[in-house]
Amino acid sequence: MSKTTRSLIAAAAFAAVSLPTLASAQELTIYSGRGEAFAQPIIDRFAEETGIEVEVRYGGTAEMAVLITEEGEQSPADVFWAQDPGALGAVGELFEPLPEEVLANVPETLRDDEGRWVAASARARTFVYSPERVEEGELPTSITDLTGEEYRGRVGWAPTNGSFQAHLTALRVLLGEEETKAWLEAMIANDTQVYSNNASQLQAIADGEVDFGLVNHYYLLRQKAADAAFPVEQSIFANGDAGNLLMAAGAGVLASSDNKEAAEDFVAFLLSEEAQTYFAQDNQEYGVIEGADNAGIEPNIEDVILASPPLDLNDIDDLEGTLNLLREVGLL
């Protein structure tokens, strides 16, 4: 055996014994589809303030949802914190309803009607556009405008993205099945460009590939924070249009949790003033509790609520129907 091999084996043995084992006294386990850069600071504050030890598992929202479903009753997770309502709905059966006092502070439209999960932060669906190639007067007033000839090949979207799919579920409620399908087909016929997520749509507009995209509001704000000159702007459609929507990213407590008290404390903490301020002021998402301070986040949350069509978020839980529709028109 060469020296390299020997030292490799020694390093491996050392590595194998030095990683923290699972058996250590962990109090609370969170599965997070929210990214670490976003979630960890606030989880650290919770751990500091309560003295509860927290372990977090980070991954894609979809992967985490599939994992919890596979684990079922045996899941080590106490809390699932997800990016979009679709994932929360998929795990819904495995959640334990949250206590009334945790839910009380959040408007009914931003929580599951059986109380199984609750929004921790909210985001607006917006359209982004290139200020260089789009005149002020040229901005669309409705999401259905985008099927027009003047938008041919100029619009991007992300049919595989969870937020887009939640929005599409809302469209099915608002416009009806037939009309939503017709809109999708007209968009496809209009050479709408497929992207994998929100960030790549922004990049595509900056790169000059397309002039419009359909995204969540905070991606552009974070991009602008890193680069103020980034050549993309965003706006919302006219009041009452189905293209406007306020959506939840939230959390629930798993029925299989052996530490429900700490888990409920954590969800309650996400709805505390401290956490809500952090979501809004540090990360440009909207706080969801009564009186949350969402000042300075564009578009202004009051405008978004005012512009949103009348819709109960609980009516947009039929993700399966949306996926079938996407398959029917050949987008999935």
Add this chain to the structure above:
Amino acid sequence: MTTLVTGGRKRAAPAIFVIPAILVGLAMLVPIFYLVLRATEADFGTVASLVFRPRTGQLLLNTTALVAGVLILATAIAAPLAWLTTRTSLKGRRIAHILVVLPLAVPGYVMAYALIGLSGYYGFMNTLFGWTFPRPQGWLGATLALSLYTYPYIYLNLRAALGSIDASLEESARALGASPREVFFRVTLPYLRPALFSGWLVVGLYVIGDFGAVALMRYEVFSYALYTQYAAAYDRIYAAWLALIMITIAVSVIWWESKLREGAHFARTGTGSGVRSSLSSLSTLPSVAAWGFIALVALASLGLPVSVLAFWLSAEPLLPSLPALLTSFWHSVSVAVPSALLAGALALPVAVMAVRYPSPLSSAINRLAFIGYAVPPLAFALAFVFISLGFARPLYQSHLLLVIAYSLAFLALALGPIRAALYLARPSLEEAARSLGYSPLSVVAHVVFPLIRRGVIGGMVLVFVIAMKELPIAFLLAPTGYRSLAITLFSRTSEGMLVNAAPYAAAIIIFSGLFVGVVLRHEAKHD
């Protein structure tokens, strides 16, 4: 002197090889078992409507076109490089060797980002000259991105074979009046065939399973359909069907490759030692041209991603994030190193069985060994979640389980170089040692291992590098609290925090690169 050997010695394989090989083969059946179990829960009508539709045909066509494109382009890059670094006296060929292997360390999604970033708003051309032009995308973009970081698999396989050709063979052919071209086509190429096929197999299966690069390049292939089933539909049942179809495709590729390879292979049988080929000397002009080609490849495959990352890195001070980076690095290494060692250890008996004790059993095990690599990673990981929860609860989310899963998933990568090296080691040496009364194990340790050491270490390096950047399996199987570089990188890009993600992408490339560099340098000293 080298002659054609058909088949191996008709001797029963010792238990020391058979038992571990059979265990490996059985372990590879775990994901298949799980998928069949899940698939049979499905409602057949729905499955049929999902699977048998025009779109699936289109996805299959796209997948085929992509595999073909990548194999052609990657071979066109790899073959001249392998020849230059083994058969010529090119100055600085060791540095060239390390340079052209390093792209293995680049995560696919970083390569795709880099290609996109080349031309767009943040691109060089825009930053330098204010030009923006359409970025590579679709089939062309995906082919380009994938070729640029998979060609080293083909390069390494070819290099191992080229480096060990017995020169007396080529020289005899020349002495018998064959032209250099004839020597290449009738002597050298047949000799390289097993290595080339091994490389193609690994790259082909990689391309079939890749999701990150194709998604960013907006080219829809079969893995896209599968991923969206899991990721958008949270659906394990229909996804299982799609995974089984993907495995069927992969298995047919594996079967086809082994049929092609079943032709005769070579081994040294004569007395005396093999002769190293003499190096062709390159005069100035070809040397410059050769380095031009190497530089072009290195610029595209390493320079691009590194400079895009450098641009992102320049936007934020690095020092504050250093402690977290180091922790992440340690997490990554603590899984990647043991996985590489275990994969090498498991691949060895499988390879010995294949090359020295050919039988229906050994070829079955050898084909099975590719299953782990061919199963879509998400499905593979779910299978291990299911099995460990059901039958080995203490293993669930343990460091050990992740190491086992990685070593099975990437065993195929280690198998290629080890098999290629074994083909070229002389069986008669082993026979002699056996007849002198040494046990099979000590023959392997003292006779075979020194001859195939390069192959084994090369195989382990491949496993290490891919384990450093792997995502879906780590998402599902890692211990909670495990923050590898790749997981952190994903977490940040998914929130659109590209600038905060850059240090982690850079760390993957730099650390894996350094590791590969150190191992290769060490190996070169032994030549």
